[in-house]
Amino acid sequence: MRDFASELEQRKQAGLYRTRRQISGPQQPVLIADGKRLLSFCSNDYLGLANHPSNIEALRNALPEIGLGGAASHLVCGHHDAHHLLEERLAAFTGRSSALFFSTGYMANMGVISALAGRGDTIFSDRLNHASIIDGCVLSRAKVRRYAHGDVSSLAAILAETSGHKLVVTDGVFSMDGDVAPLKELAQVCRDHGALLVVDDAHGFGILGPHGRGSVAELGLSEEDVPILIGTLGKAAGTSGAFVAGPAVLMDYLVQKARTYIYTTAMPPALALATCASLDLIEHGDERRTHLQSLIERFRQEATVLGYELMPSRTPVQPIMIRGNREALALSQALEECGVLVTAIRPPTVPEGGARLRVTLSAAHSHGDLNCLMQALSDCRHLLHRKDVVS
Structure with a gap:
């Protein structure tokens, strides 16, 4: 064994x-974690909507009318008016013809990729793609070729020598x-x-682009440029679930073929209505x-002055490179x-x-809050030069 x-x-x-x-209470900057009060800088609640009163009120108002559980899959009797409304709202918000509401971002990526490619096809995946994309590629049984991170020339070369879908x-x-993918170049x-482009905008949706429509919209790319757009709703939107948006024919195809959509219980319909309320907040959330952008710019400037190594990111994700596992753990513990x-x-x-942190x-x-973070980083920066830390 x-x-x-x-x-x-x-x-x-x-x-x-x-x-x-173990977190007690709502998700917000000040958390109670394992009974200890901590100022959190590790959540994906980028717009602070996970505990927003409007979203909570929308959920509370929906529950008496439409209940809690989804009860069945979308293809049995689980596809509620609320789900359909959210899908229409997401399609309109992202400028796509149609959309599907998935239970999680992981399920969306696995379902989409394994439905749109299979044996005999080839998938080209950025080397730093999320685990859910990697697992979707494996599940598809297609041939997978990984290209160097963000390297469009490398991708073009291997696309040119590959035939088929x-x-x-x-x-x-x-x-x-x-960092943000070179989406305009990838689309070209x-x-x-003759390749189909799929973009998972989990960490751009709600943050980038006009009215928070995401990294694809920021560049003015259309449905023709990016046929399949995926986004999650548990990050900037502050609720839960995920969506896939694109041409109606491809959404219909996914309804027939995406196993993670077909064979799972629909999300609570009341949650879909709460997400509609969240979309209103995102759209009017400039x-x-x-x-948020002012916090990002200030953090980057002050962390650099303190001697921390940052990555070239203009998004709310700001990694501090440490490299050693034990060193990263030691700095996290000191903070x-x-x-x-x-x-x-x-x-x-x-x-x-x-x-990294x-x-x-x-x-x-x-x-x-940022003052507190920068003071803590200042107090702990001596750990950057220690070689005797242990886990």
Whole structure:
């Protein structure tokens, strides 16, 4: 029998062991984590909508009218008016012909990729794509070719030598680096080589582009340029679930073929109505996005002055590169002792030697909150030069 306990011990020794925190109360900048009050800079609640009164009120008002559970899959009797309304709202918001509401971003990526490509086809995937994209590629049973991160020339070369049905898939904003994919160039290369482009804009939706319509809209790219757009609703939207948007014929195809859509219970319809309320907040949330951008710019300037190595990100995802697993854990722990929660990200989530602290900023943070983070980083920066830290 496999020695699972030994494997767990090896992970601990390598600084790769993961633990869960128990959160009490709502998601907001000040959290109660394992009974301790901490100022959090590790949430994906980029616009501060996870605990917004309007979303809570929309959910509360919907429950007496339409109940709680989805009860069945969308193809049995689970597709509610509320789901349909949300899909129409998402299609209009993203400028797409049609949309489908999935239970999670992970299920959306796995379902879409495995439905649109299969044996005999080829998928081209950015090397830093999210795990859900990677797993969707594996599930498809198509041939998978990974291209160098953001390297359009590399992608064009391998597309040119490949025949048959071709699917290119990329994150819009990369979740661990915070950089934005070269979407305009990718769209052109896909047109040149007859490939279908899929963009997962989980970390761009709500943040980038006009009225928060995402990284694709920021560049003015249409449904013709990016036929399949995926987004999650548990990050900037502050609720839960995910969506896929694109041409009606492809959405119909996914209804027939996407196993993670067909064979799962529909999300609670009341939650769909709460997400409609959240879309209103996103659409009229320029003030939130402006405030968030001011936090991002100030963080980058002050962290650089303190000597921290940042990545070239203009998004709320601001990684501090540490590289060593134990060193990243030690800095995270020291910040926690200062009352600030920033988690250490280690392999396999990031490449070997790429351990980091993933700082994420939210429109719910104040500049006073940022003062606390910067003071803690200042107090702990001596750890950057220590070589004797242990996990």
